[in-house]
Amino acid sequence: MSNHHPRLAVLAVVFLLMALAGRLPAANTLTWHDQQDRVDADVRDWDVPQLLENVAAATGWHVYLDPGAKGSVSAKFAGVSQTQALRSLLGDLNFIILPQSNGVSSLYVFRTSRAQATRLITAPKKPAAPIPNELVVIMKPGAKGKIDDLARAIGAKVIGRMDAENAYLLQFDSADATQAAHDSLAANPDVATVDYNYPVDRPPVPSTSTTDSPNLQLHPKPNDGNCPLIIGLIDTPVQPLNSDLAAFFNPAINVAGNPQIPAGQLTHGTAMAETVLRAIQAKTGGNTSVKILPVNVFGNSETTSTWDIANGVQQAVNNGATILNMSLGSTGDSQVLRNVISQATQLGIPIFAAAGNEPVTTPTYPAAYPGVTAVTASDSSGNIASYANRGGFVKMMAPGDNIVGYGGQNYLVEGTSTSTAIVSGMAAGLADAAHVCATQATGLLKTSTVQVPAPKP
Secondary structure (H helix, E strand, O other): OOOOOOOOOOOEEEOOOOOOOOOOOOOOEEEEEOOOOEEEEEEEEEEHHHHHHHHHHHHOOEEEEOOOOOOEEEEEEEEEOHHHHHHHHHOOOEEEEEOOOOOOOEEEEEOOOHHHOOEEEOOOOOOOOOOOOEEEEEEOOOOHHHHHHHHHHOOOEEEEEEHHHOEEEEEOOOHHHHHHHHHHHHOOOOEEEEEOOOEEEOOOOOEEEOOEOOOOOOEEOOOOOOOOOEEEEEEOOOOOOOHHHHHHEOOOEEOOOOOOOOOOOOOHHHHHHHHHHHHHHHHHOOEEOOEEEEEEOOOOOOEEEHHHHHHHHHHHHHOOOOEEEEOOOEOOOOHHHHHHHHHHHHOOOOEEEEOOOOOOOOOOEOOOOOOOEEEEEEOOOOOEOOOOOOOOOEEEEEEOEEEEEEOOEEEEEEOHHHHHHHHHHHHHHHHHHHOOOHHHHHHHHOOOEEEOOOOEO
């Protein structure tokens, strides 16, 4: 979610392939010696936002960019002044550094006028810190039967199992025990990989709105062939919608325990489900065979983990999901989640995931995994929303806000979560209308434009 000024009307939805720069190469370095007014750089193929994110991180400056300022940045130098450094790095772009009364300078980068530098650039997000005292162990083929003996030998408790992946979640009594076990497991010939489990925050609860949401007008129809269209919604719990919509939901899967939802509170999962249905209606005219499979990976907690999300993906696929909507993410790069995502994409299952609600280029997972369609948010002008991730892993863009109704109240839902739900619904609706399988849905999206009913004023 974002606290930007909301655009209440969701108008024409145009899905765009994003011609954005690639991921940050690990070898790139930018070192700012502020006290000595000296800068060292070895940069190859950054785009301008990537460069300025790293300048913001190195200097602590407030950095503003002209959204129309583009280009590729490559430079190598050592010991030059910060003015010389910026000139070498920014090429033909103009810049101004203005000291502020609070001691934090502001850097403006623009084409012709400082007034063009309106986009705030923030430092890259740091990788998520692992969940303390937990390790994910992936055993080699044929060795998974040894996990219990192995866990006992290193003083661990097995608290999670994904036997199909040869993957196990271990818990330890202390940080020292975890580190010692990590080193021991990494050298064990029966262990393929040892990894950490990363936290993933619960998406924010939608805010109430005074704008009305158009009613959903959906009617179930039989599936036209041997390709069921089932969207696995990996999210928070999904509450029951009105009885007319029950036919569009399969029984929910609760990975992290049965939820207890406060009365009168709309969950993020419910908002995403309604957004998906609205997108399906827009493409099918309301007659559809598409169903949603809710997969609750949060339970009653404010966070989940990459382990539980991986488990949710696996259970969604095992229970027939042919499209996955993942309106969530973090900077934690998990091997077990990467593995289950890879297996799902190899089965031809389209996966749509939220790019993230910070104006950075830092990879967000699972959106940045190979084979996943990362979705960012557009604003009312069709440009990337000011709050949205714009990294090179992003592949599609869709409106980032919607109005949904629940329990007699209307709610504004904003962010790349909403964009992802719109794209997932469109993909399923396009496949349904064309009488094709979900495997063809992503290709249909690339040229799709559709008018979504605007909320009533």
